[in-house]
Amino acid sequence: MQTVQTQGLSAKNVHVYYGEKEAIKGVSLDFAPREVTALIGPSGCGKSTFLRSLNRMNDTIDNARVTGEIWIDGQNINEPGVDVVLLRQKIGMVWQRPNPFHKSIYENIAFGPRYHGIKNKKQLDHIVEDCLRKAALWDETKDRLHNSALALSGGQQQRLCIARSIAVQPKIILMDEPASALDPVSTAKVEELISELKQDYTIVIVTHNMHQAARVSDKTAFFYMGKVVEYDRTDKIFTNPSEKATNDYISGRFG
Ligand SMILES: Nc1ncnc2c1ncn2[C@@H]1O[C@H](COP(=O)(O)OP(=O)(O)OP(=O)(O)O)[C@@H](O)[C@H]1O
Numbered sequence: 001m002q003t004v005q006t007q008g009l010s011a012k013n014v015h016v017y018y019g020e021k022e023a024i025k026g027v028s029l030d031f032a033p034r035e036v037t038a039l040i041g042p043s044g045c046g047k048s049t050f051l052r053s054l055n056r057m058n059d060t061i062d063n064a065r066v067t068g069e070i071w072i073d074g075q076n077i078n079e080p081g082v083d084v085v086l087l088r089q090k091i092g093m094v095w096q097r098p099n100p101f102h103k104s105i106y107e108n109i110a111f112g113p114r115y116h117g118i119k120n121k122k123q124l125d126h127i128v129e130d131c132l133r134k135a136a137l138w139d140e141t142k143d144r145l146h147n148s149a150l151a152l153s154g155g156q157q158q159r160l161c162i163a164r165s166i167a168v169q170p171k172i173i174l175m176d177e178p179a180s181a182l183d184p185v186s187t188a189k190v191e192e193l194i195s196e197l198k199q200d201y202t203i204v205i206v207t208h209n210m211h212q213a214a215r216v217s218d219k220t221a222f223f224y225m226g227k228v229v230e231y232d233r234t235d236k237i238f239t240n241p242s243e244k245a246t247n248d249y250i251s252g253r254f255g
Helices: 047-053 084-090 105-115 122-134 153-167 184-196 210-216 234-239 246-251
Strands: 007-016 021-031 036-040 064-072 091-094 172-175 204-207 219-223 228-235
Touching: 007 047, 021 047, 021 219, 021 228, 036 047, 036 153, 036 210, 047 064, 047 172, 047 204, 064 105, 084 091, 084 122, 091 153, 105 153, 153 184, 184 204, 184 210, 210 234, 219 234, 219 246, 228 234, 228 246, 234 246
Parallel strands: 036 204, 036 219, 091 172, 172 204
Antiparallel strands: 007 021, 007 064, 219 228
């Protein structure tokens, strides 16, 4: 098997097709460890499709086909024989709508570690507390850990989903518009959380919210019609982009 040395996550010449339609047209991007990268661009330009290709979630879509290479830890995840369960342990995902399991708060967090072999109750208790603390949710939930997760507010549910994603010790967290279904207070909490989490994780976030991209990310990739038009430091993209299309988009001229 071919290997490359990379500390982070690296996409090389990725194409994604839905049937005959080419939705991603040769995207190459390197994501540095412990940085937040925002994927921005108008609706339908392929941000979510590309994000899903980073942990092989497009496998779950019948007519989707992915070519190109995605490297993590010296392994191209698109090679045959890759264990996708282990892969998704390394690269977690948080979706637009909070999707906690229909279980208790405790069980939402403990499920993944238990699935991966941790049975010891003390150890699981410790993981649950640690993840809820990291997701800034411990104080709000410590007295009702065994209540249904569905009784939490939408914002709390989304932070629970983030806590659930870190419970299996991923290296990378993919987030697809994680705050777009939340109110402004919950959105601010999720953004704060992203800034905290980047000390330990590499984060790739799709967002429609330009202010959010500017607030939370270190790097930004501007997607347009299935390609990356510009990829740079976020401050550069938002203050002095090199491409006219980027400038038109961030200044609200289209999209
Ligand atoms: N399951 C699918 N089957 C067929 N085409 C799809 C599928 N999912 C997405 N597409 C198409 O692929 C293109 C990219 O869609 P994608 O959802 O990745 O864009 P996006 O930039 O994330 O859009 P949005 O910001 O609206 O969520 C669009 O033309 C979309 O219609």
